[in-house]
Amino acid sequence: MNVQSSLLPATTLLLAATMLAAPVSAQDGTGLDETWLEAFEWRSIGPANMAGRVTDVEGIPSPSKTFYVAAAAGGIWKTTNNGVTFRPVFQNERVVSMGDLAIAPSDHNQIWAGTGEEDSRNSISPGGGVYKSMDGGLTWELKGLEGSEHIGKIVVHPRDPNTVWVAALGALWRPNAERGIYKTSDGGETWQLVQFVSDKAGFVDIAIHPRDPDVLFATSWERERGPYYLQSGGPGSGLWKSTDGGDTWERVEGGGLPETEMGRLMVAFAPSYPRVMYLMVEAAAPEDSDDANLNGLYRSDDSGESWERVNSYNSRPFYYSGVWVDPMDPDRVYFSSLRYSTDGGDSAGSMAGAVHVDFHALWIDPNDPERFVVGNDGGIAITFDRGGNYTFPNEIAIGQFYNISYDMDTPYNVCGGLQDNYSWCGPSRKANGAITNHD
Secondary structure, X not given: OOOOHHHOOOOOOOOOOOOOOOOOOHHHOOOOOHHHHOOOOOOOOXXXXXXXXXXXXXXXXXXXXXXXXXXXXXXXXXEOOOOOOOEEOOOOOOOOOEEEEEEOOOOOOOEEEEEOOOOOOOOOOOOOOEEEEOOOOOOOEEOOOHHHOOEEEEEEOOOOOOOEEEEEOOOOOOOOOOOEEEEEOOOOOOOEEEEOOOOOEEEEEEEEOOOOOOOEEEEEEEEEEEOOEEXXXXXXXXXXXXXXXXXXXXXXXXXXXXOOOEEEEEEEEOOOOOOOEEEEEEEEOOOOOOOOEOOEEEEEOOOOOOXXXXXXXXXXXXXXXXXXXXXXXXXXXXXXXXXXXXXOOOOOEEOOOOOOOOEEXXXXXXXXXXXXXXXXXXXXXXXXXXXXXXXXXXXXXXXXEEEEEEOOOOOOEEEEEEOOOOEEEEEOOOOOOOOOOOO
């Protein structure tokens, strides 16, 4: 995947400075013990920052300059100055793989974090439940659902921050029962499983009606990874609707939706006119059809009663399917990786040609739709003119190394292979100064 080297500032990645075996007992004659090993410290050796995969971005509407970035394998990062600087805010928990973030609309200090990446490629890491912060990310408390492994979406009630819905996708490599839609009405002290499909099909997305919080839509996804395959789709995949605040759910079928086996689905309301809805669909074609599949962007103009496929583009739905609607224009929609349309999906173009590819996240400022933050396999990009121009804050050390090695030079060099970002090599130290991108 392409990325311009000129865009890489000289910030650092965290690599292992010293690789040691498990602690050795002093009884084996080596003299090594835990006290001796405590003298070893980690140090940053660079060579430069390439960032890494981002799974979600959530922000506080302007004039605030605060937003949060959730990394596939690097925890949560917070900026209060529109991305000029970041600080990590999820450093002391037992997991670093993130699935989704949510900010309570009625209390911007209340942040929910669902761990375990939902973009089901073969190198993702499982999570360890749902966490809650009451102080803008300074401290966190585990609120349960540890067995869910991968969280697709969290939605907070617009007026009651204690009411939260969680789409738990479940384990990737095996069936497990800890999946479905969970609801809490007491801030996460207790959870109720309000919708369960099967031990193979969890939920990956939830959308709440912008004006009626009793109305929610959700999407279930049946998928399983094996050593040499991904099965994306099955009878458990589908679109669901609730009209009683998520206490009960009914499957939405017909009305123009595919009647064949479906895979990953993502759903969104148009905030300014919620009768308009969009649905990203992965679906097989009928056996007698000339179409390769029924994938694409579907639109409803009657609150989800009927649907029409308006665009057939849906690139690698298992990995970066998504749909987001402009807060003030129901016909302006962003979907897949990363297309945009100004006519409700009938025509579409690319809006991020200069940005690192493989898009997974998009946060649009509700008060200023020209300002949004894109998350992808190379970190984030920020625009203030609806994608005409971007800035590339590259201050977050979230590069995903598949493997590292070193040579016998003096000083020795370290090389690492990065997810979606080439192989990088650099010296372990310099005689003077820090290791920079030039090295």
